[in-house]
Amino acid sequence: MKKEAFHLPEDTIYLDGNSLGPLPKTASERLSKTIYNEWGEMLIKGWNEAGWMDQPRKLGDKLGLLLGCAQGSIVLGDTLSIKVYQALAAALNMSANRKVVLSDSGNFPTDLYMADGLLKTLDKGHELRVVAPEDVISNITDEIAVLMLTQVDYRTGRMHDMNQLTQAAHDVGTVVIWDLAHSAGAVPVNMAQSNAEFAVGCTYKYLNGGPGAPAFIYSRPDIADLIEPALSGWLGHEAPFAFDRDYRPAKGNERMRVGTPPIIQLAVLEAALDIWDDVSIEDIRTKSIELSELFIKEVEERCLQLKLASPRNPSTRGSQVSFTFEHGYAVMQALINEGVIGDFRAPNIIRFGFAPLYNDADDVLGAANILENIMTNKIWDQPKFKKRAAVT
Amino acid sequence: MKKEAFHLPEDTIYLDGNSLGPLPKTASERLSKTIYNEWGEMLIKGWNEAGWMDQPRKLGDKLGLLLGCAQGSIVLGDTLSIKVYQALAAALNMSANRKVVLSDSGNFPTDLYMADGLLKTLDKGHELRVVAPEDVISNITDEIAVLMLTQVDYRTGRMHDMNQLTQAAHDVGTVVIWDLAHSAGAVPVNMAQSNAEFAVGCTYKYLNGGPGAPAFIYSRPDIADLIEPALSGWLGHEAPFAFDRDYRPAKGNERMRVGTPPIIQLAVLEAALDIWDDVSIEDIRTKSIELSELFIKEVEERCLQLKLASPRNPSTRGSQVSFTFEHGYAVMQALINEGVIGDFRAPNIIRFGFAPLYNDADDVLGAANILENIMTNKIWDQPKFKKRAAVT
Numbered sequence: 001m002k003k004e005a006f007h008l009p010e011d012t013i014y015l016d017g018n019s020l021g022p023l024p025k026t027a028s029e030r031l032s033k034t035i036y037n038e039w040g041e042m043l044i045k046g047w048n049e050a051g052w053m054d055q056p057r058k059l060g061d062k063l064g065l066l067l068g069c070a071q072g073s074i075v076l077g078d079t080l081s082i083k084v085y086q087a088l089a090a091a092l093n094m095s096a097n098r099k100v101v102l103s104d105s106g107n108f109p110t111d112l113y114m115a116d117g118l119l120k121t122l123d124k125g126h127e128l129r130v131v132a133p134e135d136v137i138s139n140i141t142d143e144i145a146v147l148m149l150t151q152v153d154y155r156t157g158r159m160h161d162m163n164q165l166t167q168a169a170h171d172v173g174t175v176v177i178w179d180l181a182h183s184a185g186a187v188p189v190n191m192a193q194s195n196a197e198f199a200v201g202c203t204y205k206y207l208n209g210g211p212g213a214p215a216f217i218y219s220r221p222d223i224a225d226l227i228e229p230a231l232s233g234w235l236g237h238e239a240p241f242a243f244d245r246d247y248r249p250a251k252g253n254e255r256m257r258v259g260t261p262p263i264i265q266l267a268v269l270e271a272a273l274d275i276w277d278d279v280s281i282e283d284i285r286t287k288s289i290e291l292s293e294l295f296i297k298e299v300e301e302r303c304l305q306l307k308l309a310s311p312r313n314p315s316t317r318g319s320q321v322s323f324t325f326e327h328g329y330a331v332m333q334a335l336i337n338e339g340v341i342g343d344f345r346a347p348n349i350i351r352f353g354f355a356p357l358y359n360d361a362d363d364v365l366g367a368a369n370i371l372e373n374i375m376t377n378k379i380w381d382q383p384k385f386k387k388r389a390a391v392t
Numbered sequence: 393m394k395k396e397a398f399h400l401p402e403d404t405i406y407l408d409g410n411s412l413g414p415l416p417k418t419a420s421e422r423l424s425k426t427i428y429n430e431w432g433e434m435l436i437k438g439w440n441e442a443g444w445m446d447q448p449r450k451l452g453d454k455l456g457l458l459l460g461c462a463q464g465s466i467v468l469g470d471t472l473s474i475k476v477y478q479a480l481a482a483a484l485n486m487s488a489n490r491k492v493v494l495s496d497s498g499n500f501p502t503d504l505y506m507a508d509g510l511l512k513t514l515d516k517g518h519e520l521r522v523v524a525p526e527d528v529i530s531n532i533t534d535e536i537a538v539l540m541l542t543q544v545d546y547r548t549g550r551m552h553d554m555n556q557l558t559q560a561a562h563d564v565g566t567v568v569i570w571d572l573a574h575s576a577g578a579v580p581v582n583m584a585q586s587n588a589e590f591a592v593g594c595t596y597k598y599l600n601g602g603p604g605a606p607a608f609i610y611s612r613p614d615i616a617d618l619i620e621p622a623l624s625g626w627l628g629h630e631a632p633f634a635f636d637r638d639y640r641p642a643k644g645n646e647r648m649r650v651g652t653p654p655i656i657q658l659a660v661l662e663a664a665l666d667i668w669d670d671v672s673i674e675d676i677r678t679k680s681i682e683l684s685e686l687f688i689k690e691v692e693e694r695c696l697q698l699k700l701a702s703p704r705n706p707s708t709r710g711s712q713v714s715f716t717f718e719h720g721y722a723v724m725q726a727l728i729n730e731g732v733i734g735d736f737r738a739p740n741i742i743r744f745g746f747a748p749l750y751n752d753a754d755d756v757l758g759a760a761n762i763l764e765n766i767m768t769n770k771i772w773d774q775p776k777f778k779k780r781a782a783v784t
Contacts, residue, residue, distance in 0.1 A: 023432040040415040079651025081625035110626035113639040117624030212654035232509030233473035234502035247505040259471025262604035
C-alpha cells in the first residue's frame with residue numbers, strides 16, 4: 001500500500017516487520033534537518049525553537065490517532081520495559097489491598113521480568129500469576145489487582161479480545177494494562193473504547209521507528225491526574241525548569257515522561273509516523289488478513305511437516321503467522337540465506353510478519369515458494385544452518 | 393584543541409556545552425552508515441551483523457577509558473533519571489538495615505525526584521536527607537545507607553572531592569553513588585581509584601552525544617555480580633533470546649541494561665566518543681582551568697554587578713563558571729541575542745561552560761567583551777529579554 005515509502009533491500013522478501021520495520025525513505029531528510037538545522041545550528045536552543053521538548057507528546061498525539069487515544073493521553077519515551085514498570089507501579093497503587101498480578105505465558109518475557117523486579121522491590125507479598133492464554137478469562141477474580149497482558153502473542157500471533165477481557169476485569173474491580181507491541185500499526189486498537197486504564201508498546205515493529213525507537217505509554221484521561229509516578233523524573237514534573245526541590249507531577253499523562261527525550265530517535269520516528277497520515281488501519285487489517293490467509297493456505301498445501309502455531313481464525317490472530325517445526329531454527333537460517341527474512345523464536349517456532357504497508361501477495365507467494373523448496377529438498381539440513389548465532 | 397572536529401554555527405560563541413555539546417562533524421557519516429548500510433540493508437540482521445546488540449557495552453568500554461572504569465563495568469542506555477533509580481535501588485539493597493539516603497542541595501533535581509519516587513515505592517520508612525554541599529562531610533554517619541551526590545554542581549560548578557567523600561562514607565559502611573553528568577569529559581575521573589560502588593551520568597554535555605543521547609551506569613566490578621536489578625529487563629538477562637520465564641541477571645554490570653538499546657542515538661554517540669581517542673583528559677582539565685580563570689578575571693574586572701557564584705579555587709570547580717545577578721535571565725537572553733550562548737538557571741544564575749575541545753581564549757575574551765557591553769549599557773533592560781520562555 002505504501003511500498004514506495006520504504007527502502008527495502010534488493011532480492012529480499014521482508015517478513016520480519018514484527019521485529020524491526022524497514023527504513024522509511026523520508027527518515028534521512030528528517031534526520032538531516034534534526035542534525036544540521038536543529039542540533040548543529042540551534043544547539044541548546046533546539047529544545048525550544050525546534051520544539052524538541054514537545055516531541056514526546058506531539059508524536060504521542062500522532063500515534064494516538066492510530067490507537068484510539070484521546071489527545072494528550074499518550075507520550076513517547078524510554079523503552080517498553082521501563083513503560084511496563086511505570087504502568088504496573090501505577091496500577092498497583094490503584095488497588096493497594098489486592099496482591100495478585102495476572103498475566104499469561106504468551107506475554108513477552110521482559111514484561112514478566114519487569115513485573116518480577118517491581119514486585120520484589122515492593123516486597124509486599126505480591127504474586128505474579130502466569131496462566132495459559134486461554135485460561136486468563138477464568139482467572140479474573142476479585143483477588144486480582146492488575147491484569148497485564150500483551151494483546152498479540154509474539155510467538156503465535158494469538159490475539160486477545162481486548163474489550164472482553166477489560167470488561168471482565170473491570171467487573172471485578174481489576175485494573176488493566178495492555179502491551180500493544182505487536183498491535184500498534186498492525187490491527188485496529190481503540191483504547192478509549194476498551195476503557196482499559198493503561199497501555200504500553202514499542203514503535204520499532206509495525207510502526208517502523210527504527211532500531212531502539214522509543215516506547216509509548218497511555219493512561220486513561222480520567223485517572224491520569226491521580227497517578228503518583230514511581231519513576232518521578234524531571235520531565236514529568238509540572239515545571240521541570242523551575243528546578244524546585246519538591247516533585248510535583250505534570251498534568252495528566254505527561255507525568256509519565258521521565259528523563260531527557262531521545263531527540264534523534266524521535267526524529268526518525270516522526271518520519272515513520274507521517275507515512276500513516278493517509279492510511280486507514282482498517283484497510284491495513286483487511287489486507288493483513290488476506291496476506292496471512294494466503295500464506296497459511298500456500299504453506300499448508302506445500303509443506304506438510306510444518307504445523308500452524310497461529311490461530312486459524314483470523315479474528316483471533318494478529319498480523320503474523322507462525323509454524324512449528326523441530327528444526328525451525330535451521331529452516332529460518334535457510335530462508336534468510338535465500339532472501340526471505342522472518343525470524344525464529346525458541347524453542348521451535350518460525351514466524352512471519354505481514355505488514356501491508358510494504359508487503360504484498362508477491363511477497364507471500366515468493367516466500368511460500370522458497371519455503372517449499374527448503375522443506376522438500378531438506379535444504380535446511382546443513383551444518384551451516386544448524387549452528388546458532390549468539391543472538392537470533 | 394579539536395575545534396575542527398565540530399560543526400559550530402557562525403558568529404556564535406558557544407559556552408553551553410555543559411547543557412548540550414555541539415555536533416561532531418563525523419556524526420553524519422556515522423549516522424548514514426547506521427541508517428542505510430545497517431538498518432536499510434541488514435534490517436533485523438543488524439542486531440548481529442552490525443553489532444548493535446553490543447553497542448551499549450562497547451561504547452561503555454570506550455567511555456570507561458575516560459572515567460577510569462575497568463572494561464565491562466559500564467554500559468550505556470536509558471536516561472540519567474532511570475540510571476539513578478537503578479543505582480539507588482541496588483545501593484539500598486546493599487544496606488537494608490539503614491534508612492537514610494544522604495544527598496545535597498547541589499544535586500540535580502531529577503536525581504532527588506527519582507530518589508523520592510523510589511523511596512515512596514519502597515514504602516519502608518526511608519528518608520532522603522538533603523543538606524548543603526558543604527555540610528555533606530559532617531553528615532556522613534553510620535546512619536547513612538547511601539551517599540548520592542552529583543560531583544559538579546549544575547548551578548555553581550562547585551566540585552566535590554570524590555575520593556575524600558567516598559572514603560569518609562566507606563569508613564562508616566555507607567554505599568556511594570556519584571552522578572558524573574557535569575564531570576564526564578570535563579574533569580579527570582577515576583572510578584576505580586575512588587572505590588565508589590556506583591556512578592551514573594549522561595553523554596550529551598561535555599561528551600557531545602547529541603540531544604537525548606543515552607546515559608551510562610557503572611558498578612564496581614567486585615559488587616556487580618551481587619546486584620539484583622530492580623529494573624530487570626530482558627537485555628540485562630543472561631540469555632535474552634532464550635525467552636525463559638525466569639529472570640536470571642547477566643554477568644556483572646551488563647545486568648544494568650534494561651530494554652532495547654537506542655541504536656541511532658548510540659551511532660551518533662560513537663562518533664562523538666571517537667573524538668577523544670587522542671585527547672588527554674588531563675590536558676583538557678589544564679586548558680579548562682586556564683579558560684575559566686581568564687573568564688573570571690575578565691568579567692570581574694569589567695562587570696562589577698555580577699557576583700561570582702562558582703568557587704574561586706579552580707581545584708574545587710568543574711568546567712563552568714557561574715555568576716549571580718538579579719536580572720540574570722534577561723542578561724542571558726541579551727547575550728544569546730548577540731551570539732554568546734550560555735544558560736540561565738533559576739533563580740538568578742547565569743552560567744558558562746568551558747569545553748576546551750572546541751572553546752579557546754578568543755571565545756572567552758569575545759564573551760567577556762559582549763557581556764561587558766550588555767552590563768555597562770544595560771542592554772538587558774528591555775522587555776523582550778525579560779519575558780520568560782516556557783522552557784529555558
